Amino acid sequence: MIVHSMNRRQLLSWIGKTAGVSAMYQAMSSLGFAAESRPMSHLNFSGAPKGASVLILGAGLAGMAAAYELSQAGYKVKILEYNGRAGGRCWTLRGGDTFTELGGEKQTCEFSDGNYINPGPWRIPHDHHHVMEYCNKFGVALEPFCQLNYNAYLHSTQAFDGKPQRYRHVQADYQGYISEMLGKVVKQGALDDELTLEDRERLFESLRSFAALDENGAYKKSLETSMRRGFAIDPPGGLGPSTQYSEPLDRSALIQSELWEHIWKGQQLRHMSTIFQPVGGMDSIAKAFVQRVGQFIEYNAKVTHIDQSDTGVSATYTVNGEEKVASADWCVCTIPLSILGQIPMKVGTAMQMAIRAVPYDASIKIGLEFKRRFWEQDDTIYGGLSYTDLPISQISYPSSNFGSKGAGVLLGAYTYGPNAYEFTSLPPAQRIKQAVKYGAQIHPQYTEEFANGISVGWHRVPWTLGCYGMWTEETRKAHYENLCNIDGRIVLAGEHASYLPAWQEGALSSARDAIQRLHNEIVSTGA
Amino acid sequence: MNIKRLVSTAIVMCSAMVCVSVSAKEEPMFSSSGVFVQQEGENIYRALCQGCHMPNGEGAVGAGQYPALAENPKLGTPHYAIFMVSKGLGGMPAFSQMLTDEQIAEVVNFVRASFGNNHTDIITAKDVTPFSN
Ligand SMILES: Cc1cc2nc3c(=O)[nH]c(=O)nc-3n(C[C@H](O)[C@H](O)[C@H](O)COP(=O)(O)OP(=O)(O)OC[C@H]3O[C@@H](n4cnc5c(N)ncnc54)[C@H](O)[C@@H]3O)c2cc1C
Numbered sequence: 001m002i003v004h005s006m007n008r009r010q011l012l013s014w015i016g017k018t019a020g021v022s023a024m025y026q027a028m029s030s031l032g033f034a035a036e037s038r039p040m041s042h043l044n045f046s047g048a049p050k051g052a053s054v055l056i057l058g059a060g061l062a063g064m065a066a067a068y069e070l071s072q073a074g075y076k077v078k079i080l081e082y083n084g085r086a087g088g089r090c091w092t093l094r095g096g097d098t099f100t101e102l103g104g105e106k107q108t109c110e111f112s113d114g115n116y117i118n119p120g121p122w123r124i125p126h127d128h129h130h131v132m133e134y135c136n137k138f139g140v141a142l143e144p145f146c147q148l149n150y151n152a153y154l155h156s157t158q159a160f161d162g163k164p165q166r167y168r169h170v171q172a173d174y175q176g177y178i179s180e181m182l183g184k185v186v187k188q189g190a191l192d193d194e195l196t197l198e199d200r201e202r203l204f205e206s207l208r209s210f211a212a213l214d215e216n217g218a219y220k221k222s223l224e225t226s227m228r229r230g231f232a233i234d235p236p237g238g239l240g241p242s243t244q245y246s247e248p249l250d251r252s253a254l255i256q257s258e259l260w261e262h263i264w265k266g267q268q269l270r271h272m273s274t275i276f277q278p279v280g281g282m283d284s285i286a287k288a289f290v291q292r293v294g295q296f297i298e299y300n301a302k303v304t305h306i307d308q309s310d311t312g313v314s315a316t317y318t319v320n321g322e323e324k325v326a327s328a329d330w331c332v333c334t335i336p337l338s339i340l341g342q343i344p345m346k347v348g349t350a351m352q353m354a355i356r357a358v359p360y361d362a363s364i365k366i367g368l369e370f371k372r373r374f375w376e377q378d379d380t381i382y383g384g385l386s387y388t389d390l391p392i393s394q395i396s397y398p399s400s401n402f403g404s405k406g407a408g409v410l411l412g413a414y415t416y417g418p419n420a421y422e423f424t425s426l427p428p429a430q431r432i433k434q435a436v437k438y439g440a441q442i443h444p445q446y447t448e449e450f451a452n453g454i455s456v457g458w459h460r461v462p463w464t465l466g467c468y469g470m471w472t473e474e475t476r477k478a479h480y481e482n483l484c485n486i487d488g489r490i491v492l493a494g495e496h497a498s499y500l501p502a503w504q505e506g507a508l509s510s511a512r513d514a515i516q517r518l519h520n521e522i523v524s525t526g527a
Numbered sequence: 528m529n530i531k532r533l534v535s536t537a538i539v540m541c542s543a544m545v546c547v548s549v550s551a552k553e554e555p556m557f558s559s560s561g562v563f564v565q566q567e568g569e570n571i572y573r574a575l576c577q578g579c580h581m582p583n584g585e586g587a588v589g590a591g592q593y594p595a596l597a598e599n600p601k602l603g604t605p606h607y608a609i610f611m612v613s614k615g616l617g618g619m620p621a622f623s624q625m626l627t628d629e630q631i632a633e634v635v636n637f638v639r640a641s642f643g644n645n646h647t648d649i650i651t652a653k654d655v656t657p658f659s660n
Contacts, residue, residue, distance in 0.1 A: 082590040102579075102587035302590055338618035339591030359620035362578070391557035418558035418625055424578035426555055434555060459578050462589020465618045 060088025087286025117367030148266030149384020159257030360466020424457030568637025
């Protein structure tokens, strides 16, 4: 084989010649480090030249926020959008909606009235200042998103004979046992060198308080521990059967179960309480923008070529097979990099290489409608998430309309990694079948109550070719600035041009940053 | 030994002892770690590549596109496909963390001999290693 006779350097140079320079720079895919979200920046658009025009490509949140702010400042704007709908990934599926994925499979959502699924963004952390401020400004009603539910399940096929465990049992017992053990370590003197006697005494007290340990530091069946993990028989009113405390899970089984892996999930910054969702579906945000910038959008416009000169920018696009050209003085391009990398665009090598260096992650979401809300009625689970080591990864229960009588919709799978690719590779009907089969291991009611389902495998989405742009530390270093810098008359914006990938906050903060820089450039060049 | 090697060793040992290879027509197989469980070229294609390149390698076109692998002259040499699968490019992610060198060789052999591509020269993990680490 020729391969054997090539060394690594020769290979790379061969690849450079064959697949393009940027191929050589492609780094391994893994999540980039996300930065802290910042307060919404103040925009200063003073001195906007009269009649200056900006062409915006893509009507996702980044494109629409750019259009909104620029038009408010007096710029003439136009947006070209591939879909017949604005919002991009900020999207909600309801009964009657259809989705045709790459490959041509068309799904029709059969949910009953009032039910929906957010196939993309679904959570708004309280510290996502840009999203929160636009929602507040536009009057988009928010309600709490139940992330953490102590009564939801943690499930492992490898632990507790595959029986799902309540989060509160795993959480209280894990906290209990580690505190008990640390208490023993303190008592046995293992920390004598590190802590003063006073510190050790206080630490021991804190462990008792933290985990409901008894006076000797033991975590065991008691009123106090049952007040954390729940009772075997709840306290009665009147003359019911008498209260029974519950028995903690076996310590070794718990440690071996790896269910502790899920405890921190609701504690991480981006999932902390309070966290929100728009009432009625995430697309309320998109709709609020459309009310304000809808008149600037040309729909069903597929951009195929982007050109620029010293005097302006032009984009070639097709609408129902007809080729058209839109021109403007400047351009804000929010087309996802997975697609932009395939569109001939007149920008320098640095930006081109940056665009080609960011692969898009895999993800699948599957919405399942059931004839009744058995999770509430039978399992006392109101909102929140159950986690599992099955390919579906998680089940999310609706955070609204608690106690309603009719059909309800669950998020029946939300997966990344190999399982996301595997689900995406299946025909839609198979995906639903598998999600129901696996979910039934946690909720046996699935089999009886299942009504219909719809799935979105993000690599099959024709207008993103993936879930979000996956940066690595290496690619950030090599390409991020080149991606964000203005090239002539073109600036890029969107989730991919931010340190908050896979969040709407990234899309909005990137758009505001990009248009401020563009405005400064416009004013300084006097053009 | 990095995690990938560890898992790959585990998978090789496992496949020698108990794991039965499942053909594309049976119940779909799901992986249980960050590395794909499928070992055979066609099974890897069905679990991974066809999500983008489609079941018959025909590719797909929307606002962007996935190139067809069917009758693709660029598959004449194995290097390009090995590189694409290992390192990725543009909208195609790198899979060297999710596939072992053996698996990459298997799936490259499969696409080079399928969908109207008739290249019968076989590559092995050794040919992949220079690209994948
Ligand atoms: C599964 C999933 C879960 C997520 N969860 C959350 C969450 O809980 N909270 C959160 O805040 N964020 C979440 N996100 C991230 C969030 O959806 C994105 O960060 C944000 O919506 C991106 O906005 P954007 O404007 O940058 O891109 P997009 O919304 O993708 O907009 C780009 C637009 O460009 C258009 N376009 C593409 N190609 C062309 C072309 N050739 N010509 C013309 N137009 C074109 C597209 O149709 C689209 O409308 C999630 C995303 C996914 C996929």
